[in-house]
Amino acid sequence: MILAELEVFHSRAIAPTRRVALGRRDLPVTPAPGFGGILLAGIVAAYIPVLDPDLFDDLDRLTRQLEAGYSIPQPRLRHRLQTDRIGLQQSVHRLRGDGEELAFEIADKGAAAQHILAAVYAAGAMARESRTGVMEAIRKGMRWSGSIDGTLVAYLSGLSRDHEWSAEAYRDPVAWALGVLDLRNGTARPGRRAVQRRFRDLVRAAHPDHGGDRGEAAERLAELSEARRILLAV
Numbered sequence: 001m002i003l004a005e006l007e008v009f010h011s012r013a014i015a016p017t018r019r020v021a022l023g024r025r026d027l028p029v030t031p032a033p034g035f036g037g038i039l040l041a042g043i044v045a046a047y048i049p050v051l052d053p054d055l056f057d058d059l060d061r062l063t064r065q066l067e068a069g070y071s072i073p074q075p076r077l078r079h080r081l082q083t084d085r086i087g088l089q090q091s092v093h094r095l096r097g098d099g100e101e102l103a104f105e106i107a108d109k110g111a112a113a114q115h116i117l118a119a120v121y122a123a124g125a126m127a128r129e130s131r132t133g134v135m136e137a138i139r140k141g142m143r144w145s146g147s148i149d150g151t152l153v154a155y156l157s158g159l160s161r162d163h164e165w166s167a168e169a170y171r172d173p174v175a176w177a178l179g180v181l182d183l184r185n186g187t188a189r190p191g192r193r194a195v196q197r198r199f200r201d202l203v204r205a206a207h208p209d210h211g212g213d214r215g216e217a218a219e220r221l222a223e224l225s226e227a228r229r230i231l232l233a234v
Contacts, residue, residue: 003102003167004028004039004095006122009088010114018079020114021088025122031172032133033156038170039095040119040134041141041156042104046148047112048141055113059120059142066124067135077113081121091115097167102153158230163222177227192232199228 007023027036051059055077062076074080091107093115107115123134137156144152154161157170169176178184181198190198206220 001097002026002094003035003097006039006043006093006118008091008093008107008110008115008118009085010091010110010118011087012089013111015087018075018111018114019082019088020079020117020121021082021085022118022122022125023085023090027122027126029126029130029134031174032130033137034130034134035095035171037123037130037134037137038102038153038156039093039104040123041137042095042148042152043093043106043119043141044116044138045141045144045152046104046106047115048144051112051116056142059116060139063120063123063135063138066120067131069128069131072124077117079111079113079117081117093119101164102150102167102170104148104152106148158233160226160229163226165226169226173230177230180223180227181231183231190231195228195231199224 005024005026007025009021009023011017011019027039028034029036033041058077062072065072072081089109091109092105093107094105096103096105120138123131123138126134140156141152144155146152146155150164151161153170154163154165157165157173159165159169159173166176168179175184178190181195181202183190183194183198202224203221206217206224208217
């Protein structure tokens with residue numbers, strides 16, 4: 001199942017000019033960063049190791065200018081953003097979900113700057129209420145140095161990287177945590193004391209010494225601990 005997708009058009013390696021254009025976008029970002037923001041940050045994380053280090057400062061500055069809604073003079077990162085796609089090569093990046101597993105499909109044609117720029121400009125075109133969260137995820141992607149896999153998804157979502165979480169946890173960690181601790185009743189966010197009390201009650205119920213399933217106890221306790229960490233950090 002495709003959870004997010006970005007189509008990019010870019011000049012070929014043999015082309016005399018350096019150009020990039022945005023194509024089809026399916027980037028759900030509610031709540032931010034959402035699967036769309038995770039995909040954009042994943043594109044940046046995948047290509048940042050081969051980006052010319054001389055462009056890092058300009059890239060960081062560009063993310064902040066777009067986040068603020070500024071008009072961006074061209075070119076940036078030695079490439080020009082345009083709407084015309086004639087003569088450009090197509091690449092498609094996807095974030096897929098297979099059951100509980102999330103996986104990146106990162107296209108490998110074109111230059112690093114072209115794909116990074118496409119991701120950043122796609123984020124810059126989003127509504128202001130989503131843009132900040134997505135740009136924060138992109139800047140986290142700029143600092144990533146590991147594999148482009150589930151550990152990156154967990155890092156971008158703010159989840160522990162020591163465990164495989166459900167797709168719901170990656171999409172909306174706070175809503176997932178509220179569900180795990182059965183705290184979704186009402187509209188008010190539960191306070192620290194309520195979270196701690198519910199956590200202790202559910203840990204006790206999950207423990208094999210109190211009737212919990214021994215085979216499922218470790219998984220359940222890991223979920224409860226991560227849910228508590230998320231809610232107490234918000």
